[in-house]
Amino acid sequence: MAQRKKKERETKYDPKTEVAFGDWKFVRHTMTRDEKAAFREWELSAEELVSMIDRLVDGDYKLSIALDEYNKCCSATLACRGLQNEDHGLILSGRASSAFDALKVVLYKHHILLSGSWLAFQEREDGEDILG
Numbered sequence: 001m002a003q004r005k006k007k008e009r010e011t012k013y014d015p016k017t018e019v020a021f022g023d024w025k026f027v028r029h030t031m032t033r034d035e036k037a038a039f040r041e042w043e044l045s046a047e048e049l050v051s052m053i054d055r056l057v058d059g060d061y062k063l064s065i066a067l068d069e070y071n072k073c074c075s076a077t078l079a080c081r082g083l084q085n086e087d088h089g090l091i092l093s094g095r096a097s098s099a100f101d102a103l104k105v106v107l108y109k110h111h112i113l114l115s116g117s118w119l120a121f122q123e124r125e126d127g128e129d130i131l132g
Contacts, residue, residue: 025091026091027087027090027118029109029113031113039104039105044107052107052110056110059080059082060080060081060083061078061082062078063077063106064077065103073095074096074097074101075093075095076093076094076095076099076103077092077106078091078092086117086119087117087118092106092109092114093106094107094108094109
């Protein structure tokens with residue numbers, strides 16, 4: 001439960017192999033009307049919220065929540081730092097009018113829509129992956 005020993009973390013994450021700042025890529029996905037409707041119906045208990053965040057920490061994801069003044073909203077982002085993870089070097093984001101709703105959006109995208117695999121989630125245009 002997100003309380004691994006320091007030695008266990010070091011085997012998964014090595015700052016020397018960290019993706020350079022400019023090399024991180026955003027996985028872009030605009031939720032469809034049906035996905036938005038399902039999200040609005042999604043109930044999230046406090047226990048489920050804590051469990052989801054614990055699983056992210058255990059999977060070497062970094063969670064950030066901040067005010068996005070440019071877009072006049074709140075943004076929650078997940079950055080995958082786990083070297084063994086296929087999502088390493090990718091960032092998934094969620095935006096909403098409140099910090100909690102932005103957190104819920106990114107958790108919904110990661111845990112519900114993607115089942116933890118972002119590569120299958122990339123939007124495609126002309127057969128090419130779109131990563132911004």
